[in-house]
Amino acid sequence: MTVDERWEAGSEFHWPDFSPDYFTKTMVDSNLPASSTLWGSGREAIKALLKWGANEFGWRRFWVPTYFCQQVIGSLDGLGMPILRYDDDPSVSYLAPPQEASGGGDVVLVVNYFGLRTRPHEMTLGTANAIIEDHTHDPWSEWALASNADYCIASLRKTLPVPDGGVLWSPNGLPMPPQIEATTELMIASYEKLAAMVLKSLFLGGFNVSKDQYRSVAKSGENRFGADSGTISGMTHFTQALIKCLPVDRIRMARKENHRTLCSLLADVDWLTVLSPEDASCCPLCLAVTFETENHRELMRHELIANRVYPAVLWDLEEPSKSAEGNIPEEQIEFSRRILSIHCDMRYDRANIEAIGSIVLVAGRNLAF
Numbered sequence: 452m453t454v455d456e457r458w459e460a461g462s463e464f465h466w467p468d469f470s471p472d473y474f475t476k477t478m479v480d481s482n483l484p485a486s487s488t489l490w491g492s493g494r495e496a497i498k499a500l501l502k503w504g505a506n507e508f509g510w511r512r513f514w515v516p517t518y519f520c521q522q523v524i525g526s527l528d529g530l531g532m533p534i535l536r537y538d539d540d541p542s543v544s545y546l547a548p549p550q551e552a553s554g555g556g557d558v559v560l561v562v563n564y565f566g567l568r569t570r571p572h573e574m575t576l577g578t579a580n581a582i583i584e585d586h587t588h589d590p591w592s593e594w595a596l597a598s599n600a601d602y603c604i605a606s607l608r609k610t611l612p613v614p615d616g617g618v619l620w621s622p623n624g625l626p627m628p629p630q631i632e633a634t635t636e637l638m639i640a641s642y643e644k645l646a647a648m649v650l651k652s653l654f655l656g657g658f659n660v661s662k663d664q665y666r667s668v669a670k671s672g673e674n675r676f677g678a679d680s681g682t683i684s685g686m687t688h689f690t691q692a693l694i695k696c697l698p699v700d701r702i703r704m705a706r707k708e709n710h711r712t713l714c715s716l717l718a719d720v721d722w723l724t725v726l727s728p729e730d731a732s733c734c735p736l737c738l739a740v741t742f743e744t745e746n747h748r749e750l751m752r753h754e755l756i757a758n759r760v761y762p763a764v765l766w767d768l769e770e771p772s773k774s775a776e777g778n779i780p781e782e783q784i785e786f787s788r789r790i791l792s793i794h795c796d797m798r799y800d801r802a803n804i805e806a807i808g809s810i811v812l813v814a815g816r817n818l819a820f
Contacts, residue, residue: 457655460807461761461794463669464612465651475698482699484596484603484620488630489691491637491684492676493587493606494526496617497560499683500583500602501530503628504558510581511556514549516540517779518787519562520765522677524772529679536777541565541726541739542786548582556580561600563588565765565792566736569729570594588736590618591703598622607690609736610706610796611697614644614672616690630685636675637684643672645689705797707734709804713795714738716808722747722820726790737763737792745788747820752791754814760807763792 467473481487490496504510512533515524518540527534537549541564548559558581561571566589583602586595590605600622607616615637621627633641647669654660714725717740726739742748755762768787771779793811795804 457657459655459759459761460799460803461763463651464608464648464796464798465655466645466648467612467652473698474696476696482694482697483590483618484622486624486627487618487620488627489686490617490619491615491633491641491686492608493585493604493617494523494676495637495684496604496606496619497523497583498527498530499628499631500604500619501527501532501558502683504581505530505532507626508581509556510558512558514557514559515775516560516562517777518564518766518768518783519560521768521770521772524775526677526679528774529681534775536775536779538780540783540786541567541790542783544568544729558583560585563592563594565726565739566592566734567726567728567739568594569733570597589703589734591699592734593732601625602627607694608644611694611699611702612648613690613693613697614648614687615641615676616686616694631683632685633687634682634684636678636682638687640672640675641687641690643668643675647672702797703734706736706795709795709797709799709801710735710738712801712804713793713808716805717811720812720815722815723751735795737765738795739765739790739792741786741789742791743789743820745785747818748789748791750818751811751814754818755793755810758810758814760793760810762794764790765792 490499501510501513512535514535514537516539517536524534548561560583562585570593581601583604584598584600585605586592586603587606587609589595590607590610595603602619602621602625604617604619607613607618619627647665650660650665650668654662654665717723717725723740723742726741728735742751752762766787768779768784793807
């Protein structure tokens with residue numbers, strides 16, 4: 452199988468090219484916000500903050516948007532803190548936090564969906580409450596860098612080629628849970644993910660590695676991340692060092708330019724709708740699109756996979772986590788059935804992006820939407 456025959460787009464990151472032009476030799480203390488604490492994943496950061504805040508500030512309830520990753524909600528089950536849903540989703544501009552969260556000890560999670568949102572107006576719930584912003588989909592957005600939230604968190608694996616990592620910071624300089632070391636379980640998960648990244652890079656380069664080999668290792672690592680060991684983990688030393696060497700600005704700008712190119716390629720079609728950023732400063736995580744029906748989405752998804760373009764569904768809401776109270780509106784579940792996320796990150800140059808756009812256009816023509 453030739454290198455061209457192994458070409459694919461989407462799915463998880465492979466290990467970056469070791470060329471001198473990729474990594475940055477600029478000596479920096481960190482590419483992350485000042486006074487950040489480093490965690491094994493975004494989930495670990497949330498768990499550490501909530502557990503610590505319950506003891507330090509008397510936090511007693513955690514509010515999450517109705518449209519949110521249900522696996523993340525499930526991972527918080529062991530904290531013993533009630534989790535409640537409030538109405539928000541990526542089809543609308545930012546909605547105010549729930550008025551019900553006005554008593555002492557309420558904590559509200561606000562999400563920048565797909566990196567499409569800009570910083571909202573002042574968010575206040577009262578002195579006894581806290582707002583946590585999730586900037587996973589664009590950790591270096593203008594909103595994230597100028598946030599006035601009590602705390603911000605981000606998983607780094609969605610935007611950077613790292614095998615583990617979550618970050619927590621307080622824009623207001625509030626105290627934070629102390630930094631801890633990575634657990635053995637987290638280190639094993641991370642090193643399996645790193646091995647999968649290297650193997651995938653070798654596969655894409657035409658070496659004697661099969662797709663099943665790297666996917667098997669990646670799945671094992673991901674399962675370890677998802678397993679609840681009952682302990683909270685810090686970030687591995689490997690990832691702490693790697694982040695300092697990554698050209699995060701170039702990575703972000705490449706994603707932004709690729710998104711702009713894909714949008715222009717699909718501008719004239721009427722059988723999908725692109726979820727547009729609120730202004731030009733936004734850098735979307737991916738090209739998030741919706742289709743008229745779930746059947747159209749599934750037909751397109753299978754057609755893309757058949758052409759080695761592997762999109763994501765963010766997120767599947769068919770089985771809401773029982774760890775949270777409150778219902779997810781049916782229209783949001785229906786929205787989740789029609790959405791598809793097409794990767795457009797720094798792995799792809801303009802020729803790659805044009806190839807991805809062409810595959811989408813041909814698929815839509817063949818499917819005769």
